[in-house]
Amino acid sequence: MKEQKLTTENYKGTRDFYPEDMRLRNYLFSVMKDVAKSYGYEEYDGPMVESLDLYRAKTGEEIVGKQIYNFVDKGDREVAIRPEMTPTVARMVAKKLRDLPRPIRWFSIPNLWRYEQPGHGRLREHWQLNVDMFGVTSQRAELEILSLACDILFAFGAKRNSFKVTISHRSLLDEFLLDGLKVSPNQAHEVSKILDKKNKITEEEYVALVSKTIPNDPTAVSKINLFLAATTETLDQIPGIKEETRNTIQTLFEDLKTIGLDDIVYFDPSVVRGFDYYTGFIFEIFDTSPQNKRSLYGGGRYDNLIGLFSNEELSGIGFGLGDVTLQNFLTAHDLLPDFANDSTVYIPLLDESSFAENQNFARELRKEKIAVEVSLLSQKMGKQLSYAEKKGYRWILLRGEDEIKAGTVTLKDMATRNQWTSSFSEALQKIKEELSK
Numbered sequence: 001m002k003e004q005k006l007t008t009e010n011y012k013g014t015r016d017f018y019p020e021d022m023r024l025r026n027y028l029f030s031v032m033k034d035v036a037k038s039y040g041y042e043e044y045d046g047p048m049v050e051s052l053d054l055y056r057a058k059t060g061e062e063i064v065g066k067q068i069y070n071f072v073d074k075g076d077r078e079v080a081i082r083p084e085m086t087p088t089v090a091r092m093v094a095k096k097l098r099d100l101p102r103p104i105r106w107f108s109i110p111n112l113w114r115y116e117q118p119g120h121g122r123l124r125e126h127w128q129l130n131v132d133m134f135g136v137t138s139q140r141a142e143l144e145i146l147s148l149a150c151d152i153l154f155a156f157g158a159k160r161n162s163f164k165v166t167i168s169h170r171s172l173l174d175e176f177l178l179d180g181l182k183v184s185p186n187q188a189h190e191v192s193k194i195l196d197k198k199n200k201i202t203e204e205e206y207v208a209l210v211s212k213t214i215p216n217d218p219t220a221v222s223k224i225n226l227f228l229a230a231t232t233e234t235l236d237q238i239p240g241i242k243e244e245t246r247n248t249i250q251t252l253f254e255d256l257k258t259i260g261l262d263d264i265v266y267f268d269p270s271v272v273r274g275f276d277y278y279t280g281f282i283f284e285i286f287d288t289s290p291q292n293k294r295s296l297y298g299g300g301r302y303d304n305l306i307g308l309f310s311n312e313e314l315s316g317i318g319f320g321l322g323d324v325t326l327q328n329f330l331t332a333h334d335l336l337p338d339f340a341n342d343s344t345v346y347i348p349l350l351d352e353s354s355f356a357e358n359q360n361f362a363r364e365l366r367k368e369k370i371a372v373e374v375s376l377l378s379q380k381m382g383k384q385l386s387y388a389e390k391k392g393y394r395w396i397l398l399r400g401e402d403e404i405k406a407g408t409v410t411l412k413d414m415a416t417r418n419q420w421t422s423s424f425s426e427a428l429q430k431i432k433e434e435l436s437k
């Protein structure tokens with residue numbers, strides 16, 4: 001009987017990162033990191049497995065109930081693979097609360113796991129830039145976080161009209177539902193969940209769900225629709241909204257003008273965010289091109305997470321930016337550069353007797369921080385050239401029969417096809433000059 005072979009398929013909803021994919025991923029990460037660092041944020045990381053309780057507290061029903069990868073470990077502990085980073089960062093901050101200079105500005109790019117139905121912009125494993133600030137309650141923190149978020153997209157070359165930031169405030173929907181529409185806390189919770197998925201369901205489904213949740217008020221749908229259409233100017237016409245909430249929102253939008261973001265940010269009462277920890281402003285950033293409907297970023301302010309671990313409260317604010325949606329965004333707007341191989345020089349082995357000398361050349365090049373691959377097999381010239389070409393090498397350093405006799409090398413520029421025969425040190429000089437251009 002024939003032996004059954006193992007599948008080469010990767011697990012559903014995950015990606016294999018081949019070298020060319022890693023080049024792209026490293027590029028995405030390096031731009032994100034550079035922008036975060038340019039605002040004074042420091043990188044941190046945490047474990048991929050945490051106690052399940054960490055997420056039970058405030059991560060929210062959808063993730064904890066349906067999407068979390070959890071298991072009981074060999075020591076009978078209930079653990080989970082992190083579906084998000086916010087509980088971990090809150091735990092880490094709380095652990096060293098007294099020692100950390102405030103405000104705390106941190107970022108990380110963890111891989112996260114959610115048992116989702118994979119689709120465009122949705123996978124089971126994704127990487128997510130998390131940028132969070134702790135210890136600033138003033139709205140200047142909102143301004144910094146939003147401007148940092150936009151600057152990341154600008155750093156990738158995005159145009160101002162290629163994305164939009166939608167903002168709401170946690171209190172807004174609560175006040176409208178509880179004090180304006182006068183529904184019970186349970187009904188309010190259900191309506192929030194319906195609004196959170198409103199973009200993913202049809203209008204009929206939406207109406208049916210709201211009517212089922214609030215059966216005793218036939219005008220509920222139209223009242224909710226009026227609320228969803230509110231602008232910062234018409235907020236005073238929405239029942240239930242407190243003056244303080246209205247002022248907070250209006251001030252933020254005034255301030256966003258002063259930092260020149262007012263053409264990108266939109267007040268949108270339909271932003272819900274399915275996490276239980278948000279307490280203040282909540283926001284999402286969307287691609288304006290219609291093929292990418294999933295949010296690029298999600299974030300907001302959370303006042304009560306640190307308090308889960310400590311007697312002291314410390315307000316946090318931050319966002320997550322996913323690599324899958326970011327890549328879709330950059331592709332849609334034609335912003336992905338061509339990624340060349342990082343290696344610069346290839347030294348083929350044309351004659352067995354050159355092996356040791358080729359290694360010496362390579363050592364000299366590496367001392368100058370020039371990446372070089374040396375062939376370990378002597379093969380025909382054509383075969384080695386086509387290998388170097390496929391791998392995208394910029395230069396080939398040749399030492400054939402003639403060069404061995406003359407004590408020289410031939411340097412071939414694969415981009416221009418020019419070549420020069422000279423001493424090794426002159427060739428090295430040439431490469432250095434070209435690289436510094």
Ligand code: HAM
Pocket residue numbers: 083084085086114116121122123124125126128130131132294295296297298299300317318319320321322323324325326
């Ligand atoms: P989130 O909205 O769940 O927020 O995720 C943030 C972003 O991560 C989304 O906008 C999306 O780009 C990406 N993302 C989320 N799930 C997936 C998935 N299954 N596949 C691909 N991309 C995905 C949070 O996780 C919050 N903890 C963010 C935060 C940080 N809030 C404050 N600080």
